[in-house]
Amino acid sequence: MPVVGRMAAVVLLLLAGCVGFPSGVAGAADTAGNGLPVTVTLTSLTPSVPVAGGTVTVKGNVKNTAATAVTGVQVGVRMGEGKPLSGRAGIGEVAGRGKPVSADGEEISGHLDDVGDVAAGKSADFSLAVPVSVLGMSKAGVYEFAVDAQGTADGADAAGTVGITRTFLPWFPTPSSAEATSVSAVWPLTATPHINAWSMANGDSGEAVFSDDSLADDLGDSGRLDAAVRAADDLPVTWVVDPELLAEASAMSDGYRVASSPDDSGQQAVQDNTAGSGRSAASSWLKRLKSAVSGGDVVSLAYGDPDLASVAHHGSGVDGLTALVKQAGSDGAAQVASALGVTPEAEVAWPADEVVDTGIVRLVKSLGGSAVVTSSAQVSGTAPVQATSAGTTALVADSTLGDVLSADSGQAVIQQRVLAETLAVTLASPSDRAGLFVVPPRQVSADAVKALGAALGAAQDAGWVKGVTLDQLRTEMPAPAGQATVPAVSAYPASEAADEISAAQLQSVVDQKGRLTTLLPLLTAPDRVEQQTRAAMASGLSTAWRADQTKGDAYREGLADSITASLGAVHLVQKSKVTLSGDSGKLQVSVDNGLQQKAQGLVLGLTAQAPMLEIGDVPDLSLTAAAVSTVSVPVAARSNGQAQVTAQLYRSDTGEAWGDPVTFTVEVTSIQTGALWVVGGGLVLMLIAVARIAWVRRRKATRGFGATPRRR
Secondary structure (H helix, E strand, O other): OOOHHHOOOOOOOEEOOOOOOOOOHHHHHOOHHHOOOEEEEEEEEEOOOOOOOOEEEEEEEEEEOOOOOEEEEEEEEEOOOOOOOOHHHHHHHHHOOOOOOHHHOOEOOOOOEEEEEEOOOOEEEEEEEEEHHHOOOOOOEEEEEEEEEEEEOOOOOOOEEEEEEEEEEEEOOOOOOOOOEEEEEEEEEOOOOOEOHHHHHHOOOOOEEEOOOHHHHHHOOOOHHHHHHHHOOOOOOEEEEOHHHHHHHHHHHOOEEEEOOOOOOOHHHHHOEEEOOOHHHHHHHHHHHHHHHOOOEEEEOOOOOEOHHHHHHHOOOOOOHHHHHHHHHHHHHHHHHHHHOOOOEOOEEOOHHHOOOHHHHHHHHHOOOOEEEEEOOOOOOOOOEEEOOOOOEEEEEOHHHHHHHHOOOOHHHHHHHHHHHHHHHHHHOOOOOOEEEOOOOOOOOHHHHHHHHHHHHHHHHHOOEEEEOHHHHHHHOOOOOOOOOOOOHHHOOHHHHOOOOOHHHHHHHHHHHHHHHHHHHHEOOHHHHHHHHHHHHHHOOEHHHHHOHHHHHHHHHHHHHHHHHHHOOEEEOOOOEEEEEOOEEEEEEEEEEOOOOOEOOEEEEEEEOOOOEEEOOOOOOOEOOOEEEEEEEEEEEOOOEEEEEEEEEEEOOOOOEEEEEEEEEEEEEOOOHHHHHHHHHHHHHHHHHHHHHHHHHHHHHHHOOOOOOOOO
């Protein structure tokens, strides 16, 4: 597994061009807000594209949300006004309805499911099989298909509509002369960072520690990421991948641990954890994904999926930030290539929620990006591919379908809405090929991704959609003359800005680069630590933190704390007093190396604060990984007494002090007093002899200058 891969949903891009109509998502997805006592939920509708002579089977359930029973409940269907809706605007109007209106039409007689009484708070299932022949569909188009519940609510004088939900039936008789719409489905694979930042930057080669085990559910059977891979079967999709997700899945497949407390992003999580449950699921998912992307189009996001809007809006004064994001792009592409065996496209940028402004577009260009994903609600024009003044290409996602895929409507409702919208686009310009580009949320639900895959497959089989890759769409739908009008920075929505990473938080991430540079010379195997820490820094900028800013803050703090701990991991062991018996001996000085690898590049210095103690040559340090090493330093004493000694580690390359000094007392005892007397007496005799010689020489000198000899 690559080193970056030791760290650590998904963008369905459905290419879209026609925009500007009300989405009406809530009305189609949820009946609880229409004031009626019964919620009607559709669980399946087959076939999703009716054919002449067939039967439409719809299943679901009704739930009584009132405080009293609803009696005599019957479920039936309505077909609206019995004619195709007026394009995408008509679809949006129907989806936005609440209570029944006359335009919903009358119930089709003879096709009811008698559910009976439904007690307060209880649910009941229904199933209806309605022949296509009685639905009244003749002209190609999109038809309203409403499922309503009739019954008697508490206090009502007679039975009436107690619940309703609406969806759509596409009708596309063949053969047809309509030109199929080019739809490029881009499957996003992203997730919130899960690997504990402390274990990332620590460089430990053991099992990764995850903050929680939720990724095991996402990768397992019926999880959203498992559903994404399976739903793309036989579709010409373009995968949009956060490389960190691949790294985390790879780490899981090698065996991993899960922090006992999900809120702990620091050292405690590394020390207190249990075995993860998703090893098998991750391994199977990676194998399926590698097979699915073989020969297909893959777009690699920068490692960790950095929040481009935050960088553009708050990073101008943060030196090194752009370089960090650019490096994350290179690291990410390498991770995807290694994990999936493909050469990914790495020049497509995807800002949060497809919201762009001129500052974001300029940033994308400076990072080397050639295209930026945006929304039809953001830029002018309806073409899915447009030029911008910054020299990049705007890939314009359909905002209506983006809203549909973000709603919690259930697979059946989402699937029928996607079919309806794509058919409406095709029939709006039957003689011209249109294009659609659709971006669901990054972590799209399993229901939504399954609905999208099923809808695209059904529409392609029916003939009004032609599946293409993103690259093919850009070739088929070149940018028209002129440039897209991109909003100014001042127009960036306040609701989006509230979720951004602040300048101080960005600075805190970039600051770790300098601290890492200080640490690396100590390491005998620095590559792993450097790459993992760089990956963790990129993850600290993740777009995913918009959904949980508190966890984002904790992740960044965990990263900083980890590097702080690594910088302090090599240090002198405290000592207070040492006794030296005799005039020579050895001082034992211990160095604790708490790193997970052998340390290098440090020397030990000892300084005595009194002349009575002489320090000998200090041996070179050999610092074993995760161990305390002891150095023996020779010393010599001239007298009994105490001397303060200071030990300090220094970097061998710069001479700078490393860590805090340790000062201790050396007490010298047992130097013989006789020896001291002999030495002292010898010195006195020598001084007397010198003095006498000097006196004799002075007298001789005096005589030489005329002194008279004494007579005897």
